């Protein structure tokens with residue numbers, strides 16, 4: 001009997017996020033650098049005959065339909081795979097609705113597992129086995145953050161974040177991250193709406209200008225380019241996050257920023273020893289359950305999550 005397949009679903013931080021105008025589909029253009037962190041959910045996939053339909057079991061459960069279930073449906077529709085139902089089990093460690101793309105990463109991990117699981121059946125029935133680019137195209141239908149997490153690492157995102165280019169990884173241990181989560185979430189659409197209300201988005205030409213600078217230096221982004229242009233909107237909806245950012249800076253972070261649409265805040269530390277000292281200080285203030293020490297996803301794990309390259313591609 002099959003024991004199934006498993007993988008990790010790493011979280012991300014946007015170490016830079018430039019905000020542009022709204023597109024016709026209602027989403028904003030962005031230029032962003034996604035950095036995968038070693039703070040990750042576990043995802044397991046098992047073919048099962050106990051149930052009639054695909055199912056996702058999430059511990060703890062999340063509100064609404066799980067994005068991983070939408071990923072299974074999208075995979076079946078895009079590839080024509082019609083194998084028996086699967087059960088995906090997710091053990092959550094990434095804060096929910098925290099701007100760390102937990103749901104997006106679970107969906108991307110599900111696509112990775114399905115590609116491996118369905119490959120023999122797809123091959124036998126003369127269908128194309130999806131490669132990483134095919135999975136990213138499916139991922140883009142699920143959300144702006146999903147394509148960058150199909151092969152987690154360091155990626156430049158443009159368009160609404162869904163057009164991605166791989167960036168060179170930084171040496172392991174270069175930056176330590178202290179992540180401070182919040183007891184209550186913040187809705188992504190609300191933050192983008194607030195950004196519009198505040199008149200934050202750049203024009204297309206200003207975005208292109210900023211984008212050129214980020215692209216040229218994205219491999220090893222200097223600290224001055226570690227900005228999140230959604231941050232004023234998140235702070236407007238959640239003024240208390242100013243205290244979190246100030247506490248991270250006071251605890252020695254070189255950069256303190258809201259992660260994506262928030263409310264999670266992250267401190268970037270060039271000195272991992274200082275980050276280790278900062279974490280317990282911050283835990284005293286915000287509660288141990290809200291403070292995590294993380295690092296960039298190490299090279300070895302980035303490589304382990306890469307999908308096999310198709311020969312000749």
Ligand SMILES: C[C@@](CO)(OP(=O)(O)O)[C@H](O)COP(=O)(O)OP(=O)(O)OC[C@H]1O[C@@H](n2ccc(N)nc2=O)[C@H](O)[C@@H]1O
Nearest residue numbers: 027028099100101143144145160161188189192260261262
């Ligand atoms: C802000 C970012 C930064 O990486 O992530 P989070 O911080 O939420 O994790 C992303 O752009 C979030 O991407 P994701 O969470 O996948 O958003 P989606 O499901 O695609 O979109 C949810 C809603 O957010 C708004 N949205 C999202 C992305 C974008 N570039 N512009 C937008 O205006 C739209 O209102 C959209 O309907």
Ligand SMILES: Nc1ncnc2c1ncn2[C@@H]1O[C@H](COP(=O)(O)OP(=O)(O)O)[C@@H](O)[C@H]1O
Nearest residue numbers: 063066067096097098099100101102103104106
């Ligand atoms: N696998 C999942 N993990 C977390 N949230 C999920 C998942 N599937 C669907 N969701 C829904 O998506 C919302 C945003 O989720 P999440 O990805 O954690 O945050 P963010 O978009 O801020 O990074 C959650 O509030 C939840 O209702």
